[in-house]
Amino acid sequence: xxxxxxxxxxxxxxxxxxxxxxxxxxxxxxxxxxxxxxxxxxxxxxxxxxxxxxxxxxxxxxxxxxxxxxxxxxxxxxxxxxxxxxxxxxxxxxxxxxxxxxxxxxxxxxxxxxxxxxxxxxxxxxxxxxxxxxxxxxxxxxxxxxxxxxxxxxxxxxxxxxxxxxxxxxxxxxxxxxxxxxxxxxxxxxxxxxxxxxxxxxxxxxxxxxxxxxxxxxxxxxxxxxxxxxxxxxxxxxxxxxxxxxxxxxxxxxxxxxxxxxxxxxxxxxxxxxxxxxxxxxxxxxxxxxxxxxxxxxxxxxxxxxxxxxxxxxxxxxxxxxxxxxxxxxxxxxxxxxxxxxxxxxxxxxxxxxxxxxxxxxxxxxxxxxxxxxxxxxxxxxxxxxxxxxxxxxxxxxxxxxx
Amino acid sequence: xxxxxxxxxxxxxxxxxxxxxxxxxxxxxxxxxxxxxxxxxxxxxxxxxxxxxxxxxxxxxxxxxxxxxxxxxxxxxxxxxxxxxxxxxxxxxxxxxxxxxxxxxxxxxxxxxxxxxxxxxxxxxxxxxxxxxxxxxxxxxxxxxxxxxxxxxxxxxxxxxxxxxxxxx
Numbered sequence: 001x002x003x004x005x006x007x008x009x010x011x012x013x014x015x016x017x018x019x020x021x022x023x024x025x026x027x028x029x030x031x032x033x034x035x036x037x038x039x040x041x042x043x044x045x046x047x048x049x050x051x052x053x054x055x056x057x058x059x060x061x062x063x064x065x066x067x068x069x070x071x072x073x074x075x076x077x078x079x080x081x082x083x084x085x086x087x088x089x090x091x092x093x094x095x096x097x098x099x100x101x102x103x104x105x106x107x108x109x110x111x112x113x114x115x116x117x118x119x120x121x122x123x124x125x126x127x128x129x130x131x132x133x134x135x136x137x138x139x140x141x142x143x144x145x146x147x148x149x150x151x152x153x154x155x156x157x158x159x160x161x162x163x164x165x166x167x168x169x170x171x172x173x174x175x176x177x178x179x180x181x182x183x184x185x186x187x188x189x190x191x192x193x194x195x196x197x198x199x200x201x202x203x204x205x206x207x208x209x210x211x212x213x214x215x216x217x218x219x220x221x222x223x224x225x226x227x228x229x230x231x232x233x234x235x236x237x238x239x240x241x242x243x244x245x246x247x248x249x250x251x252x253x254x255x256x257x258x259x260x261x262x263x264x265x266x267x268x269x270x271x272x273x274x275x276x277x278x279x280x281x282x283x284x285x286x287x288x289x290x291x292x293x294x295x296x297x298x299x300x301x302x303x304x305x306x307x308x309x310x311x312x313x314x315x316x317x318x319x320x321x322x323x324x325x326x327x328x329x330x331x332x333x334x335x336x337x338x339x340x341x342x343x344x345x346x347x348x349x350x351x352x353x354x355x356x357x358x359x360x361x362x363x364x365x366x367x368x369x370x371x372x373x374x375x376x377x378x379x380x381x382x383x384x385x386x387x388x389x390x391x392x393x394x395x396x397x398x399x400x401x402x403x
Numbered sequence: 404x405x406x407x408x409x410x411x412x413x414x415x416x417x418x419x420x421x422x423x424x425x426x427x428x429x430x431x432x433x434x435x436x437x438x439x440x441x442x443x444x445x446x447x448x449x450x451x452x453x454x455x456x457x458x459x460x461x462x463x464x465x466x467x468x469x470x471x472x473x474x475x476x477x478x479x480x481x482x483x484x485x486x487x488x489x490x491x492x493x494x495x496x497x498x499x500x501x502x503x504x505x506x507x508x509x510x511x512x513x514x515x516x517x518x519x520x521x522x523x524x525x526x527x528x529x530x531x532x533x534x535x536x537x538x539x540x541x542x543x544x545x546x547x548x549x550x551x552x553x554x555x556x557x558x559x560x561x562x563x564x565x566x567x568x569x570x571x572x
Contacts, residue, residue, distance in 0.1 A: 036551045206408035209471045209525045220410070222493045227500035228444035234498070305446065305488060305504055307472075316473055318486060332475035332486075339472070342525040371551055 003029060006353070014115065014357050016367050023353060031348040031356075033341065035371055042372045043331050050326045051077060051297055055149060058317075061333065062369045063144050064104045067096050068310030069317075069333070069369070070149035075230070075308070076319035077151055081300035085231075089153035089284040094232040095166075095275045096139075096148045096156075097308070098268040102132045102173075103144075104311030105261045105268075108364045109184070112258055115358050116193045121183070128176055135169050138162070151293060152286030163276055170269050177269075181262050185246075194255035198347045198359035201252055208343045212313020212336045214363045216240055217260040218252035224309035236274050241267055254362035297326045312336040312364045335369030404457075404522060406464040414495035415466050417445050424449070427462055431455055446502040453507045456487070457517055463503060464522075467491045471519065472502075474529030476537050483509040483537055485516065509539075518543035 008019040016037040022030040042061055046054045059070035071093055078085060085093075106129035113122035133143040140146035140156050148156050158166075184190055200210070205218035215222050223240035225233040241263040243250040250256055287293040301323040307316040313336030320329040340363050347359050421437045424447075433450040451459055463469040472488040489503040509516070518541040519526040530541045531550040541547070 036549070039551070203408040206410060206468055207405075207524060209523060220494065222410075224500075226497055227493055227495075228502075229498060230444070237497075305486075305502065307444075314472070316488070318473070318475055318488075320477070330477050332473065334473040334475075338528055339525050342527055 008356060014111070014361060015365050016371075017360070017365075019348075019356060019360075021348065021353065021356065026352045026354070028348050028351050028353060028356070031345045033344055035367070038367050038371045040368065040372045043333060046328055046331050051151070051321075051328070052294075052326070054328060054331075055151070056145075056147065059145050059147065059149065061372055062335070062366050064107060064366070065100065065310040065312060065315060065335075065369070066145045067100045067148055068308045068315045071097065071231075072306050072308045072315050072317045073319065074149045074151055076304040076306040076317050077297065077300070077321070079304040079306060080302045080319065080321050081151075081296050083152045083286050083296065085153055086283045086286055087232075087280040088157075088282045089286070091232045091275050091279045092154045092156065092158065092284060093148070095158075095272055095279075096136075096146070096154075097231070097310075098271050098275075099132055099136055101268045101311045102265055103129060103136070104364075105265050106132065108261055108311075108361075109258065111361055112190065112194070112254075112358075115361055116190055118189055121189065125180070128173075128180065131169055131172055135165065138165060150285060151297070153284045155284075157284045158279070163279075166272060166276060170273055173265070173269055177262070177265060185259055185262060190258065191255060194253065194258060194358070194362070196251070196253055196255075197351060197355050198254045198362050199252050200343060200347055202250075204343065204346060205252065208340075208346070210313075210340050210343055212309070212311075212340070212364075213257060213260050213264065214313065214340050214343075217243055217250070217257040219244065219250040224307060224314055228307075230308065232275060235278065236271075238267075238271065254358060257362045257364075294326055297321075299323060310336060312366060312369075313340065315369075333369070333372050335366060335372070337363070337365045337367065337370045341365070341370065404461060404464075406468050406522065408468060410494040411467045411492065412495055414492035414499035414501070417447065417501050420466055420491070420501060421447055423466075424459070424462060428455060428459065444500060444502050446504060448504045448506070450506040450508060453509065453513075453516060456505070456507055457519075457522075459505055460487075460489075460519065460522060463489060463491060467493075467495070469503070469523075471523035471526050474519075474526060474533065476533050476539070478537060481511055483511075483539070485509060485533070487519075514538060515540045515542055517541070520544055 004023045006021050006023055008021060018034040020032045021028045046057055055070060055073060058073035059066045061069040106125055110122045110125040113125055136146055137143045139162055140148060148154050200218045202219040205215055205220055221240050225238045226240055241260055243256045243259050246263060247259060300321045303320045305318045307314050315336060316334040318332040322329045344360060348356060351359060417437055421435060425432055425435055431451055435449040437447050439445045460469060470490040470493050472490055475486045477484045485507045487505045491501045492499045516539055518530055521543060528550060530544050533539045534547055535549055535552055
């Protein structure tokens with residue numbers, strides 16, 4: 001067997017990833033993923049800022065799960081500081097999380113159509129997505145990074161006109177989703193391209209600990225909104241969606257991942273409708289005065305590990321606060337992609353070279369969330385090789401960087 | 404050790420899990436605590452010596468396939484504190500999930516940890532990241548190459564001076 005090793009540059013998967021595949025003909029026999037093309041420095045940056053500055057920074061970890069990241073951070077700080085979020089704010093947070101899920105899933109569907117070569121379908125999906133972006137803009141003033149999260153509640157409140165607009169949006173999607181589902185799920189355009197590609201069996205999904213829609217499409221009955229309800233999810237029934245409920249079986253391939261996301265779009269609409277029916281009155285902030293909130297945060301001490309079921313899966317943050325300063329002692333972020341990425345080589349093995357982008361993107365990767373850290377620290381790592389400015393070979397002159 | 408890759412649908416009582424771990428590990432399990440509250444999912448936290456980490460994980464696997472969530476580390480100066488985060492009963496029902504956070508304190512000078520990649524393939528990224536960030540070594544980790552820091556030749560990536568003085572803003 002002649003094996004050809006082929007490096008695919010970041011453009012090879014539409015994501016800033018370096019993938020090296022070993023090929024037997026067109027068939028992938030091995031794949032190696034390398035990160036490092038997108039340094040963010042977010043974790044390190046946050047340690048130099050105060051908590052009020054870190055909250056919008058957390059929102060900017062990723063553009064499409066911005067609220068999930070910001071809310072995870074806010075919830076971690078609230079847990080340590082003992083701040084109880086008012087019921088109305090819990091409902092609003094849940095509502096915006098579901099709006100974000102709708103926006104993210106539509107974007108994923110559009111990307112899938114693009115990679116599969118159906119540009120017209122992609123534009124149709126993107127035009128549907130416009131409605132939820134318009135909604136976000138109307139409610140918050142921004143289409144992404146909406147700035148909804150605040151310590152102890154939300155920055156945004158809804159009035160009757162907003163609720164009416166949300167109901168109209170639900171009616172719009174109830175009308176527009178069935179024809180889209182017919183084209184995508186029952187029609188041949190994507191079915192022939194996605195079925196049987198990038199199969200992740202249930203047992204492998206368990207061993208690799210995959211999360212979010214990828215796990216559910218492989219038949220795992222997992223969803224943080226159900227197993228560890230947070231915010232308002234505990235007030236009503238949320239069941240993890242399963243492809244077998246719609247298709248009668250689940251294969252765990254790229255097609256199932258698409259079907260599941262369409263099912264979750266409908267689920268998000270149902271959740272928003274339920275939220276609007278039961279939204280309580282009252283304040284949206286537990287602590288109204290910034291000075292009092294700052295005093296609470298200054299006295300807070302401890303660690304918290306908090307996770308949220310974002311559009312791509314479980315987004316986890318570990319936050320440590322020290323008494324006496326309104327700043328982080330440590331902050332660790334783990335996005336869904338960080339966990340799901342371990343399954344990529346397995347998904348690629350045995351598939352065709354032309355399917356690389358399709359398979360990687362079927363897991364809805366977010367490299368911006370994954371490469372969020374700043375790993376080069378000068379002081380506490382004595383064994384580390386000296387950092388060099390030049391990439392010259394060893395022995396050649398290289399300028400050392402003084403920490 | 405490879406566990407049966409299946410989640411249980413019947414959760415064990417969280418206090419029973421705690422008492423079983425306490426009985427099995429005795430004084431080696433420092434500050435075991437089960438926190439249950441409205442703001443946070445039920446979480447079991449404990450500190451244990453590194454020699455008993457694998458045994459601890461195997462003990463969790465007797466209840467359910469442990470979902471490996473994250474591995475993170477804090478440099479405390481005199482020691483490195485590693486946090487291994489798991490979840491049990493992912494599929495066992497509404498509100499049944501139990502988070503486990505096991506901390507291991509590595510004294511200064513000790514940089515070797517057992518790898519969990521044989522049990523959980525998704526632990527690879529966390530372990531490779533800690534090799535880069537904290538200079539640790541993981542026994543049994545097949546691929547110890549840099550995860551995020553490399554240049555075009557596969558070597559450790561260069562850093563700019565502004566990266567090192569903390570003045571990123």
